[in-house]
Amino acid sequence: MKRGVLVLGHGSKLPYNREVVESVCSMLRQMRDDIMVVPAFMELCEPTIEDGLEELAKSGVSEVAVVPLFLAHGVHTLKDIPARLGLEDGKRECTYECGGVQLRIYYADPLGPAEAIARLVYERALEALGE
Amino acid sequence: MKRGVLVLGHGSKLPYNREVVESVCSMLRQMRDDIMVVPAFMELCEPTIEDGLEELAKSGVSEVAVVPLFLAHGVHTLKDIPARLGLEDGKRECTYECGGVQLRIYYADPLGPAEAIARLVYERALEALGE
Numbered sequence: 524m525k526r527g528v529l530v531l532g533h534g535s536k537l538p539y540n541r542e543v544v545e546s547v548c549s550m551l552r553q554m555r556d557d558i559m560v561v562p563a564f565m566e567l568c569e570p571t572i573e574d575g576l577e578e579l580a581k582s583g584v585s586e587v588a589v590v591p592l593f594l595a596h597g598v599h600t601l602k603d604i605p606a607r608l609g610l611e612d613g614k615r616e617c618t619y620e621c622g623g624v625q626l627r628i629y630y631a632d633p634l635g636p637a638e639a640i641a642r643l644v645y646e647r648a649l650e651a652l653g654e
Numbered sequence: 655m656k657r658g659v660l661v662l663g664h665g666s667k668l669p670y671n672r673e674v675v676e677s678v679c680s681m682l683r684q685m686r687d688d689i690m691v692v693p694a695f696m697e698l699c700e701p702t703i704e705d706g707l708e709e710l711a712k713s714g715v716s717e718v719a720v721v722p723l724f725l726a727h728g729v730h731t732l733k734d735i736p737a738r739l740g741l742e743d744g745k746r747e748c749t750y751e752c753g754g755v756q757l758r759i760y761y762a763d764p765l766g767p768a769e770a771i772a773r774l775v776y777e778r779a780l781e782a783l784g785e
Contacts, residue, residue, distance in 0.1 A: 528779045532725075539726040546767030547775055554776055588779035592771075594663075594725060595670040615782070631782035636677030639770035640723075644678055645685055648659045648719035651746070651762035 527559040527584035529575045531604065532592045534564035541568055544592055559584050565604060572607050580624040587619075587626050593633040594640070600633055658690040658715035660706045662735065663723045665695035672699055675723055690715050696730060696738075703738050711755040718750075718757050724764040725771070731764055 528551060532544035544562045551560045559582055563575030570578065572589075579587055589608060591600045608628055610617045619626045634640065659682060663675035675693045682691045690713055694706030701709065703720075710718055720739060722731045739759055741748045750757045765771060 526783065528775075530775060535726070535728045537728050537732070540728060543726040543767045543771070547772045550769055550772030551776055551779075554772070558779075586783065588782040590775050590778045590782070592725065592775060594723065595666070595674040597666045597668050597670060601668070629782040629784070631778040634771065634774045634778070636674045636681075637774055638681055639774060640674070640765065641678045641681035641685070643765045643768055643770060644659075644661060644721050644723060645682055647721045647762040647765070648682075648689075651719040651721070651760040652657065652717065653760070 525559070525582070525584045525586075526557075527561060527579040527582070527587045529572070529579065529587055529589045530560060530562050530592055531572060531575070531589055532562065532564050532568070533599065534567035536567055540564075547592060565599060565607075572604070576619055576626060576628075577621050580621040580626050585625070585627060586629065588629050588631050590631040591633045595633055595635065605630065656690070656713075656715045656717075657688075658692060658710040658713075658718045660703070660710065660718055660720045661691065661693050661723055662703060662706070662720055663693065663695050663699070664730065665698035667698055671695070678723060696735060703735070707750055707757060707759075708752050711752040711757050716756070716758060717760065719760045719762050721762040722764045726764055726766065736761065 530548050532540050548560045548562045561575045563570050563572050615630045619628050663671050679691045679693045692706045694701050694703050746761045750759050
């Protein structure tokens, strides 16, 4: 059973959100080459969520972890994105029909309050203070 | 010279953005107890940016790293927040007047495309896939 990860960014008119999403995808591909990794954006950028899922389906993927590349849950991750995936309220799994292919979707949590995030904030603070 | 960090979240009607910002503040305080750490929010939550800077100024802080707790630069980090801080276009430092106290502000970068972010995405993907 071929598996994939959709790394789902917010999207932006500026290029920086795309850069983070695409860099994260490259890093994930280096961590693990048996899982297909595809970027997508909720709004303002392409590929869209639907484009990304179609790419995975066309490549023979049947199980996809959709990971919202957001720091925390919010209206986007709890309402907007689940609606696009066809997830019922509060559910984490669904089947997504895509050009005759059925993708099994597993909806992941956003990054959350991790120690690694605090360490990055600390680095950014020290850089700014010139320490 | 007493220094501080303002950890600046987007803000949200839901509680999750606040949870991440406050957790990151707690973790930073454990990393380093000689720098005062204060949370703030760009919108929808309090303390506001102005509230946070006032708290730092009242505590005798004179140099502040303002770290936007955002994944990437975008309109918020490049336009909206600098305008609130009184930063001139493209500048990273300014003096912020606050109740007769002058705070020297050093504006930091957001998290950016770090390896640590990719590892968190990978963890979230595997959790969702039940691996």
